[in-house]
Amino acid sequence: MPDRSWWKDAKTTGPIKVTGGIKAKSNRGDIGRTWWSRRFVEVLESLGLGGRLNSGKRYARAGQVLSLTLQTSLVTATIQGSRDQPYRARIAIKAFDGAQWARIEKLLAGKAIYAAKLLAGEMPLEIEEVFAELDLRLFPTDPRELTMDCSCPDWEVPCKHLAAVCYLLAESFDADPFKILAWRGRNRDELLDRLRELRSRRPVAEREAPEPRDDEVASFWSGRPPEQVVAAPLGTTVDEPGAVLNQVSKLMVGDVSITELLKPWYRGVDPNR
Structure with missing residues (x-):
């Protein structure tokens, strides 16, 4: 049988406390206050790993996550656990390729309200319909769409360290919905520049007229x-x-x-x- 004495020790001693870590803004209850961040959290919580998810929330709220970096397809983080050496965690998702983004942008450019809401820091609810029209999903709906690993000895995925990272990632989506799009392969400036370019090419007759008084x-x-x-x-x-x-x-x-x-x-x- 594998040696699981570390698990008993970890439960007894708890994580090593740190200062300067990334703390969740939520002190109690659910993490994720906007509909778009909740979409992501729902995938995590659908796994039914109650104990590890609760421990992950405590880690996130205690500031045990030392660093969190998001780039195309990949989120990397370091988490201080019960051992001296912090653990390394990764969460990966498949990014859309150039051809897929070209189709997405063409549909988004058809409605000025999408760009307006994104510029205001809000993810338009209808944006999911745009991706669905192309048989794509902006938000993962199944845990199998995510690849997760952690350097800790826990055999369960996600472990509490990965759960802590997921909760903090959800809060970062609250603050900046463009991070979801960047994770899928399009950063803020690239997307908005492309939408402006596409809209400027449209004939005047096809552009939305203002609402009549x-x-x-x-x-x-x-x-x-x-x-x-x-x-x-x-x-x-x-x-x-x-x-x-x-x-x-x-x-x-x-x-x-x-x-x-x-x-x-x-x-x-x-x-x-």
């Missing part, structure tokens, strides 16, 4: 621009012959005002019938 909607039904829409003079009632016609006096049939054409007929109508 209320007065513009009203003027559509009157047949006149907003500045020409006028209220009926005070004291005018619909019972006065021609009152309504006076409001459309600028409408013409050939060279003749529609008012002049309709007034004879209008005078013969009894408004009280």
Whole structure:
């Protein structure tokens, strides 16, 4: 049987306390406050490793993670455990290739709201639909989409050290959703520059028009621009012959005002019938 005496010792002594580590902002309850970071945490928690996940939260909140670095496809970290030498952990995910990103960017460029929300530090909820349309997933939905390893002697994956890194990674997604995209192969500047370029190439007719103002909607039904829409003079009632016609006096049939054409007929109508 493998020697597991280290496990008993680790449970007895606990991790070596450190100063200056990376601490989770959350002091209790769930870690991950935005929907996009929770997507990532849900994958981790779906494994059902309650004890190790709880220990991972404690490690994250105690600042046992000494360093955390994210680059394309790979997150690396060092974690101080119960041994003198910190453990090394890695979490890898498959990045999208250039052709896949080109298709993603083309769809994203079709809606200005995506770039606007990303620039505001928010991940638009509809972004998942963009990836799904291309049969891709921005967020992992199965633990098998992640490759994780740690230099600690624990045989379980994820161990508490990896769990601590995952929770801190989720909090980093809260602060900057572009990190999720960078992990998948596109950093902030590259993506936004590409979206601006694609949108600038679109014909003017295909670009989104601004939402019409209320007065513009009203003027559509009157047949006149907003500045020409006028209220009926005070004291005018619909019972006065021609009152309504006076409001459309600028409408013409050939060279003749529609008012002049309709007034004879209008005078013969009894408004009280």
